[in-house]
Amino acid sequence: MGFQGxxxxxxxxLVLSNDAHAQAWxxxxxxxxxxxxxxxxxxxxxxxxxxxxPKFAPGLSDAEGKGKEIITYRTQLIVDKFAPKVSPASGARELVEKMQNEGLHLIIASSAKAEELGVLLKAAQVDDLLNQDEATTSSDAKNSKPAPDIVEVALSKLNLQPENVVMLGDTPYDVESANKAGVEVIAFRCGGFDDSLLENAIAIYDHPADLLQNYDNSPLSKV
Incomplete structure (x- = not known):
């Protein structure tokens, strides 16, 4: 049996927003x-x-004071300025539709904050396909990626064992987070990370359209 979730x-x-996030920071x-x-x-x-x-402002925390103010302003920039202008990853919507048609159970696990997720999914042109209410975001996890927390919460919501689930991601932090939770990863280059940083993924594709084109020979195939 192949993957179920x-x-x-x-x-x-799903959306080409990594540069926008960096600029917002x-x-x-x-x-x-x-x-x-x-x-x-x-x-x-x-x-x-x-x-x-704390990496760029030692002594500050995201939970209080000036650190929290920076976080809040960055989120505002993403929601109001950057996210509405970013483009979907090539084939993002079509791949989501394909996986749903194949009977796979899908759930979002993102380091984005909950208030950002809606505009990002709209930019990815999949907001009508994925259930945002069941998504796992940074708000649901004590520690962000590369800690396994977000992936573990997603697994719990799927009610599936790690070996029956694969994650689609684009960063080395996705790979590390999922692997720590016992979940394999299919990685995409469209996030802008070199293959050497994604080497622990079970497969690497250029973007969702590339995976879709090669779906029958991919780890997602039931064959």
């Missing part, structure tokens, strides 16, 4: 007089603000 990352997987830190490098924070996209805040 699929855990879906969103940013960089740069702008949010700048508002509070912290100058950070775009490329450095870009390599951290995929993990949560609980780790990014």
């Amino acid at each position: 699929v855990i879906l990352d969103v940013d960089g997987t 740069v702008d949010a830190f700048a508002k509070y007089d912290y100058q950070i490098n775009f490329e450095e924070v870009r390599q951290m996209i995929g993990i949560g603000g609980d780790q990014i805040i």
Whole structure:
């Protein structure tokens, strides 16, 4: 038997938003007089603000004070400015439809905050296909990726064993998080990470359309 469930990352997987997230961090830190490098924070996209805040502003926390203000402003930038302008990953909608037609149980597991998810799914053109109410976000996990928390919550909601589930993601943090929870990963290059950083995935494709084109020979195939 093949996989019965699929855990879906969103940013960089279904929608090409990783650069936008990095720029939102740069702008949010700048508002509070912290100058950070775009490329450095870009390599951290995929993990949560609980780790990014202390990385670039030692002594601050995402839970209180100025750190929380930076987080709040960054979220506002994503929702109001950046997310409405980003593009869906090639083949994102068609792949979701294919997996649903194949009878796979789908659930979202994203490091994005809940208030960001709706606009990101709309930008990915899959907001009518995926149940946002059942999604797992950073709000549902104590620790963000690469900790396994978000994936473990998604597994619990699917009510499936790890060996019966695969995750679709685009960052090394997706791979590490899922693997720690006992879940294999199919990775996409469209998130902007080198294959060497995705080497622990069971397969790597350019984007959802690439996986869809090769579906019958992919790990998702029941054959």
